[in-house]
Amino acid sequence: MTPDDTRPETAESAALFARALAVTPGGVNSPVRAFNAVGGTPRFVQRASGAFLYDADGREYVDLICSWGPMLLGHAHxxxxxxxxxxxxxxxxxxxxxxxxxxxxxxxxxxxxxxxxxxxxxxxxxxxxxxxxxxxxxxxxxxxxxxxxxxxxxxxxxxxxxxxxxxxxxxxxxxxxxxxxxxxxxxxxxxxxxxxxxxxxxxxxxxxxxxxxxxxxxxxxxxxxxxxxxxxxxxxxxxxxxxxxxxxxxxxxxxxxxxxxxxxxxxxxxxxxxxxxxxxxxxxxxxxxxxxxxxxxxxxxxxxxxxxxxxxxxxxxxxxxxxxxxATEEVYAGLDRAAGLLADEVDKALTEAGVAHVVQAGGNMFSAFLLDEPPTTDSVRDFAAASAQNVARYRAFFHAMLDQGVYLPPSAFEAWFLSSAHDDAVLDRVVSALPAAARAAAAVPPVEKEAGA
The missing domain is CATH 3.40.640.10 (Type I PLP-dependent aspartate aminotransferase-like (Major domain))
Incomplete structure (x- = not known):
């Protein structure tokens, strides 16, 4: 495994990843961080504040993983x-x-x-x-x-x-x-x-x-x-x-x-x-x-x-x-509102781009399942249905968002998280990035099915 993203804007992260690969299995201390599911170079984050991450190359990202959930109040509250x-x-x-x-x-x-x-x-x-x-x-x-x-x-x-x-x-x-x-x-x-x-x-x-x-x-x-x-x-x-x-x-x-x-x-x-x-x-x-x-x-x-x-x-x-x-009741009410708004906008962007999908939530956690064909039911109810995703479409969607400064989970099988620091201005940045990401996903062809499948 070697860093495969050599763009100047990721040079420092790529150099750090190369160093990490020499001393750590896969270059990471938890597998999903390696970007194996989406490809490219994992971003090495140096600091975080509120709703944002800042990587070693000086880029700013709206954070939609929130340390995989813990940062309910945002970073460095x-x-x-x-x-x-x-x-x-x-x-x-x-x-x-x-x-x-x-x-x-x-x-x-x-x-x-x-x-x-x-x-x-x-x-x-x-x-x-x-x-x-x-x-x-x-x-x-x-x-x-x-x-x-x-x-x-x-x-x-x-x-x-x-x-x-x-x-x-x-x-x-x-x-x-x-x-x-x-x-x-x-x-x-x-x-x-x-x-x-x-x-x-x-x-x-x-x-x-x-x-x-x-x-x-x-x-x-x-x-x-x-x-x-x-x-x-x-x-x-x-x-x-x-x-x-x-x-x-x-x-x-x-x-x-x-x-x-x-x-x-x-x-x-x-x-x-x-x-x-x-x-x-x-x-x-x-x-x-x-x-x-x-x-x-x-x-x-x-x-x-x-x-x-x-x-x-x-x-x-x-x-x-x-x-x-x-974490007051007002905090949770704000999170619910923000998550509901963003989930609706993800659904809208994918629909307008013609990408078959299901967006569903559990409380203020949500995710998007990008599919090859329109779903036969209104929800994904089990692991078999979740596994029907076109992960290549999610990969394209992920990188289009990342290039626009939005950090999504680097896996199609993870939840998206917000914090109380994700105010309307932050959400607007995410929403503005969605159409291009949805078009990138739409450009990925369906997975070829084996004969008889």
Missing amino acids: PGVQAAVQEAVSRGTSYGTPTVPEVELAEEIVVRTPVEKVRFVSSGTEATMSAIRLARGFTGRELVVKFAGCYHGHVDALLAAAGSGLATLSVPGTPGVPVASTAATLVLPYNDPAAVERAFAEHGDEIACVITEASPGNMGVVPPLPGFNKMLAETCARHGALFVSDEVMTGFRVSRSGQWGLDGAREGWTPDLVTFGKVMGGGFPAAAFGGRADVMAMLSPEGPVYQAGTLSGNPVATTAGLATLRL
Whole structure:
């Protein structure tokens, strides 16, 4: 792999990428950053402010990934910066209990259905720990997950769905032993009948069902009305736990996450919830929480072991607490308005360019699925439908936007994020870039189908 974008305006990023390739696998520390899905040279960002990123070549971009969700208030928010600077002045890590971790835990408990919280350092660690706790609490081993839902790089959850309604999985990546995923059932998302059949066959063996509360890792594919409630009720009937993964949606789509949009209204409560992203205020922090009796199984109170030297780091929890306290109802209302406006403008530009597509949202997260043919349904409901995208069209769309100073997710299978710093002037810059990007996508031919396909 070598940098393939040698334009003068990307020279510094290309040079940095070449240096990174010499010392880091793929030149990046998280795969999607490498631009493999879209081609070209990844931009090396040197600073960020408000709604903007600034790269090593001095270019300014409207940021529509917001660090993949955490920057709800925009970059370098003065209130968060001041809280962090004051925290750093007291030291960066103690290895002891601290006041900020208690205050952040209290804030999370007030906002969500969880009764107790344990902090960790990443979303992957949160889901890994929740799965271990669910197995320890129930004394069962099987885990149900859904195709297209990503829960971090936990061995047991890096599984690809096979044929049939409920397939005992095989690993989706080298390095994961078959035994690690043999106790994972992968089902099609948004398919209640598949869930019912899985429980009919394996109900007394299933420890938990884990799902993204509103998936954003296959593009944005929200749950059908009542789907999360059905999962919670099915788990309860069979003595399994329902684990709602809100690493992405937690405190992003409402002050109470996705549960605040459907759980509170429909009257159901998850047994365990995983959190990340926004609750760290841009720092590496995450958590899992849930029912008090389930959480009581964790050491040192119970027998299920879980630990972390940097868990509840005082700087990270201070940043998260400041972010949550500044995320008022007015902030969420503004985000919803801005996301709705921009999603409508993306739909309009693609329609006018003649690009078959679906634009859909989950709260203030949204994405565009660029297709070869007009969709047969009004929404993308599962991973199979999401996989029908023409990724080459998205690649052209992405680079046309990037060239105009708008930084989209460098993958067709990711959510778009805004912040409270994305005001009308910022949105106007994005909207003005859309027609040219849509025309670039329209110029990409459909994918040739194999004979008989």
